Amino acid sequence: MLNYEYQLEEILDISGVDIGRCMKCGRCSASCPSYDEMEHRPHQFITYLARGDVAALLESDALWQCLACFSCVQRCPRDVKPANLIEAVRLAAIRPKGAEFLTVEEVEAKFAPDMPQQLLVAAFRKYMR
Ligand code: SF4
Ligand code: SF4
Known part of the structure; x- marks a missing residue:
């Protein structure tokens, strides 16, 4: 059984993202080239983590549909860096499985x-x- 509370802390720590800075404007998702493919869009990663729902993200294909293009990082008016958060969630999914x-x-x-x-x-x- 995974400790999602620990994983949430680790994700926030690794990403360096302060999810409290997000004002839910959606500009990150509007600029995302994978928007149509992603079950959870960049701004929704922040929403899920704010709710503490790490499991929904770890189990989502959206994790692997991010192209790491950093458009969402560039477009964010609050310097939230959603791509860093997505990358940290990827690491949280990969690490328990072994390198x-x-x-x-x-x-x-x-x-x-x-x-x-x-x-x-x-x-x-x-x-x-
Ligand atoms: S880094 Fe990922 S989530 Fe951000 S805009 Fe690019 S594809 Fe979308
Ligand atoms: S662009 Fe920045 S502030 Fe706006 S929803 Fe995305 S992460 Fe939040």
């Missing part, structure tokens, strides 16, 4: 041909030692 839980070949097989190379490079960084 080698996917091979490079398995990661590559999960990619559609039209996915951006930036996402592939980011995935290699995450899954390779």
